Amino acid sequence: MQNQAIKKLSPFKKPTQQQAEIINEAMTFIQAHIHDAKPAIFVITGDAGTGKSVVLSQLFYKLQQASRKETGPLANTQNYFMVNHPELLKVYRNIAGELPGLLKKNFQRPTSLINRMTKNQAHFDVGVIDESHLLLSQPDHYNNFYGHNQLISLLKLCHVLVIVFDAHQVLRLKTYWNQERLRTLLAPYPQKWLHLDQQFRMQADNSLINWIDHFTTDRKLLPLQTSFRLHYDFRVFSDAEAMRRAIVNQNNRVGLSRIVSTTGYPSTLDGGQHFITEGHFHLPWDQYNYTAPPWAEIPKTINEVGSIYTCQGFDLNYVGLILGPPVKLSADKQKIDIDSTKLTDGESFKHRADMADPKEIEMAKVQLTLNAINVLMKRGVKGLYLFAHDPALRERLCSEYHTI
Missing domain, CATH: 3.40.50.300 (P-loop containing nucleotide triphosphate hydrolases)
Known part of the structure; x- marks a missing residue:
């Protein structure tokens, strides 16, 4: 990388x-x-x-x-x-x-x-x-x-x-x-x-980019034009382990393919390993990288889950994104909700003195989470694979955008 x-x-x-x-x-x-x-x-x-x-x-x-x-x-x-x-x-x-x-x-x-x-x-x-x-x-x-x-x-x-x-x-x-x-x-x-307004990273048409932008701003799940698949490999998985295997295959084929995740899983800067488990999927979070090569360039990180902190600003060929527990389907099944009680990235949401209004803090937490999803979804040059922890969201995504 x-x-x-x-x-x-x-x-x-x-x-x-x-x-x-x-x-x-x-x-x-x-x-x-x-x-x-x-x-x-x-x-x-x-x-x-x-x-x-x-x-x-x-x-x-x-x-x-x-x-x-x-x-x-x-x-x-x-x-x-x-x-x-x-x-x-x-x-x-x-x-x-x-x-x-x-x-x-x-x-x-x-x-x-x-x-x-x-x-x-x-x-x-x-x-x-x-x-x-x-x-x-x-x-x-x-x-x-x-x-x-x-x-x-x-x-x-x-x-x-x-x-x-x-x-x-x-x-x-x-x-x-x-x-x-x-x-x-x-x-x-x-x-x-x-x-600057021209997209260079993702080899995707405007339909998919627009879908991502709405997912991470007004939280709407828009329909996708079938033509977007001609240019970009977008898949939704019902099984996180199947997504991992697909990412490994792409990494063996073209390199620079990694699993990443949103917050919502155990994560503490205590020097120990913390795992993300979804069914048969079981991998550790990325660790703080003290080496000169960036995280995704290190071969062994194919067996880790990347975070926003190791991926922001970098290109991957394929990215497999786990939408963690805070990311849910709304009760009316029309949009995305963010459950801030399930956020586990304590460092990101530390209190600041000039934000005393609980409503402002809640809005900020939701927006920061959506921002992170936007960044992670736009890492892949050639493809984006998704798995959702929330069963209702997973079912909606799989039924509307095809199940793998």
Whole structure:
């Protein structure tokens, strides 16, 4: 997977016309504001799989080439690429290790850069942030962040930020963002917003992508056009073990195929193994990955269940998704319900002081769960396989979208 990820994010990959236009506009924006007294921010929005990371990778390479020139508006600038995702950071640093003009030290976790710059009373010129929806929006002592908001902390340390933002990929209360919150926060700063809308990851037609989007927003189960199967392998399974065997077969055939799951099963960061059991299906959750290769690149992880934390931002060829106990069919059998009492990812739903209203917290829990499902459903380039824990949902999915 690492080679595939590097190839996808290579600065030498030819961008689409839309991507090239955004890269050029970002460079123009940076040059216009690099010497301003007040920091400026360039925001790129887009759903999962629309090429946001590709744009940032190519933009940062151009930025670093310009910084090494003796003259010009960006000559001798000090710039950093940030991502608050350890698995994705490994890929970017590996890209830096293989390409001229890029240094691994220029790719950082936001907290590390904020703490170092603050301690040294230093500043930098341009920051490029992938997956900015993962930035902390409150203090987090566990991650050694003692400010109030990572985005504001970074704006105080630089001249220009370029970020990509997808509200549908917000996954934790401590990184709780939406477009309204982001626009309110950025109101005092010079800014420009652009949007990417072409889907690149999934080799699926609009019927299936639209089905996923409705499943994870208004929670409706739309009908599917039969033509979508001509381009994409979408299957619903009544048996999780049968789905696992199908994923193993695809992994043997084309590689990069894995089982993943939503929350709802035993999961505690205590160093021990925690299993997902569904009938004859019995596999452990992924463990924290201390190795350089990303989780899905490690061969033995075909015998683990991936989580949102190991898969977000990555491409798989085939993904088998288990919709866990919180994901249920509504009483009227017309839509999806999220039972927040069955959520087991305690780290994602820790209390935050600025969210005291129980209704707001409940709405946030539901939305974060739907966001995670959206991200997991859009991991597969060639195929998506589904199994639902809830018997009523499983029966509805199997009857409407064919049983395997």
